[in-house]
Amino acid sequence: MTARGARRPKIFYGWYIAAAGFVSQFMFGVLMFHSFGTYVALMQADFGWSRTTFSFAFAAQRIESGVLGPIQGWVIDTYGPRKVMIFGIVLFSVGFVLLSRVESLPLFYISFTLIAIGSSLGSFLSVLVAIVNWFRRRRVLATGVLTMGFAVGGLTATPMALLIEGIGWRDAAFASGVVSLVVGIPLALVVRHRPEPYGMLPDGVQSSSLVAGEPEQIEWSMTAREALTTSAFWFLALGQASALLVIGALMVHLVIYIHEDLGYTLGLAALAVTIQTFGQIIGQLLSTAFGDRVPKRPFVILALLGHSAAMLLLALADGLPMIYVAVVINGIAWGSRGPLMMGLRADYFGPRRFGTIMGFSSLVIMLG
Template sequence: MSAAGRARRGAREVFFGWWIVLGGIGIQILTSGLMNQAYGAYVVTLQAQFGWSKTAFSIAYALQQVESGLLGPVQGWMLDRFGPRLVMRIGIMLLGGGFMLFSQINSLPMFYVAFLIMAVGMSMAGFVSLTTTLINWFERKRGTALGIMQTGGAVGGLLVPVVAWSLTTYGWRATAFGSGVAVITLGLPLVQLMRHRPEDYGLLPDGVKPAHLGEWPPPGGESIISTSAIDRIDFTVREAVRTGAFWFLSIGHGLALFIVGA
């Protein structure tokens, strides 16, 4: 059965958007548990082996924050142009490959290169891509969907003791390489659940039933259902940057991230 067929069948059973939420939880668990929250465990191990200072590791974290800010606009364009699956596939491969490269490092510059690749991969496969996708699939239930999806980041913390145990038992190189394998083998199937917009599959946000309930395709042979029944205000990039709300939200969110990151 085609992807569109599976999505339409899901509309008659469980709204397909909730499967996307489930996939997002899994991806958040992987990215948060194996990289973000496990970073401290790697720092202790690498300090013991290479003698690098805490400042050196702080630089790597700072590079991740800079990368996230610079990648954001490009990633947003890619998501609009190519959809989440392609962007997130690339992200998963970069994150997994970055872990594998990380397992082979022998110098600080090589560590920075591997960490930057991992950071780019995590950005492309992580929060921004997932949030953008869910915003397309939910309107009235958007807050609920986003809140449920973000629980994956918290649940990912349960992987940290596993990573710490593996570091002690098998060493950091084997643990990093195994993390890369896990990211790719588990992440790629989860990415397959991602879909760009519900309208592409004859669905409406939140699983709202179309006027031609029970008929497929609807009279007239339309393959995409209009969302005129749902109020929506869209802006182009040029229109958005001319609004005060855009800058208030951007500056406020940026300051919040600055404080949290510090």
Template sequence: MGAGAPAAVRRGRACTPCARPPRRRRHVTVAAGSASAAAGSASAAAGPVKSPPSGWRAFFGWRIAGAGAVILTLQSALVLQAFGTYAVILQERFGWSRTTISIAYSFNRAESGLLGPLHGWALHRFGSRRVMRVGAVIVTIGFVSFSQVSTPVQYVVSFFVIAVGASLSGFLTVNTEIVRWFERRRTRALSLASVGFAAGGLLTPAVVLALRHFGWRQTAFGSGLLLGAAAFLLATFFGTSPAERGEVVDGAARPPADRSHRAIARRDLTAREALHTRAFWLLAFGHASALLVVGSVIAHLSLFLTTEEGFSLQGASFVVAGIPIAQVAGMALGGVLGDRMSKRVLCSAAMFGHVAGLLLLTFATHLWMVWAFVVLHGLAWGMRGPLMSAIRADYFGSTSFGQIMGYSSIITMFGMVGGPLFAGVLADVTGSYQAGFTILAALSATGSVLFALAAPPSFDAGPATTTPAP
């Protein structure tokens, strides 16, 4: 030993801390969803990765769903649910026929079908934030022009403009963004946003009060400013992906054990591939059959109650507002069950609620039958509505979701357009809604079979992930 060696070593007593260099502590950042040492080493080499937020409150995807719920609440209250009230007032004010009223609503709904593929392409090309803000401007212009109408042509054109703006800033844009942020919790997130449709219905009595107190022109003008400003500002929450914000889909670092009764492997399909599957067409026509009832109820319920059931306009507004209450319960049920069991079975079951509810309304001789319709129709609509987007996302993936929904809207348009127009024409010809509503209920019953047959598509092997079975 040299003279410079430590005394303890010279005396033969090795000092452990001094005998070997201290071990360097390794700092490894593990990527979200990975627990293996290899993944940890890769993360260490690549640099720190932002940890996923803890708790659903911190996950940005829930903020997107909440912002979407606010937008859909305003659209439901001021456009969708308000249409029936405007129809009663305009018929009294100008003496227009129910067919004329139906044409305006049909044009409103035809827009979403005719422009659906273009809307889907725009979302894919420009992003949801830009599309939503363009829609916010257009819907404001539409309401301002509607507040000045005095002829049927002006009425139809202005409602078409409103429909374009509401579509660009509404349902498809909101759902496309949510699908990008969620997978395992997709149905729950879509249900949360869809609560907006129900909440808007609860505001129907308030809209009626505004129409009576301020007048329909002033209410329409104010509705445009409110809806346009809200959509433009809330668009700030849209337009980014989880990766761009340093987060992961669902906001979960580690996916829980699959609790579904089975799982399916899938890869994201392009719009062209989806169009070549049997499932695409069965889902589209099943969805359209449901909208025969939904569209007819939205367009004609207030007219039916005031002209054939002896309700006042204010009384009819309370019935309309009752549907969303049942709808919320249906959304809660569908949101929980939709992530745990077969979505197509749930959709088939919901169709019986639509059919039975409409028949009870059509042949109502007692007040309880009207309210039974409210419960059945609301539950069915609430449970089925979010599943329409969730099942398509499960089947076809999220990459081309907007475009696929856009093409689907060409088919579903016939339900939202044809149902109200058919019911309105038959009501003018026969003097009653009974024949039209009965035929529409029978046609809608076919939707249950279509959904039951809509099995997941099969395709060649490719990059796959595992998701709960629809």
């Protein structure tokens, strides 16, 4: 950290926040999102619970994320992301420890709820709010660094599945709780809400206004109420809802569709998920490289059309080549759309109440 007027550090502190976000997204992706299918399969074998039982838990998590979104966003905007992250990481850790002790369905629902709420509070939105405040001209690049962690974590799905199966899901869950606490808390301590209290400006620029004795230019921002009255808010929220509908459908049904409906081996079906992850990484690399230099809106529209094209190709697919082409297109659209949409929101609505506005967007997406 540095005071205004002191020598500017070689690496702007905002990049440390983006790096901490990358690691946190990687951690949450590896421990929960990319591994929970393995937990479900092993717990189903142990307890004999139906798929509907687990589907209900995931559906409840989506509802929780949408309903609590505005509250979470307001808390982050008001009290800062670091405190929210620490609280979320503790909940996430406790949830996994409880999961390792599950013997009944009610305890499973309690533990999964804690994990879901903890992951929501402890990572993406909290760091994203900080990034939007610490960056202006390079927001898409910084956001891409953040989201890349989740995509890279997807590459660990197969070894994590083998590890969880090898040591047992209970020991894996307990270890996940410990790891998330030991790794997550130091990451949260890196995150700061805004650069100005630490004598810095967004992007690490030096303020010429200080030399001239003029007031600094503050980026214009909307309140959440003002944002809700704009067509941009609704178009972005509904566009993201449609994209997540495609992504969610593929996450649940892609492997089953290839394996059971088309008759390919489980290995070839799982390969489609890996190929999609590589496509997602390519999309994120493209958006982070060019997203701050080109108009965002046309490329967001192109990404949404990519999701639609992927679903059409999958519906018409009669063999693996067309399926693999479809998942590459969907992965690139997925990876590029996220950072661009976040950057576009920040451009439209500004940083000051970005968390609250994102929270209301989550509510609209859930209802959609």
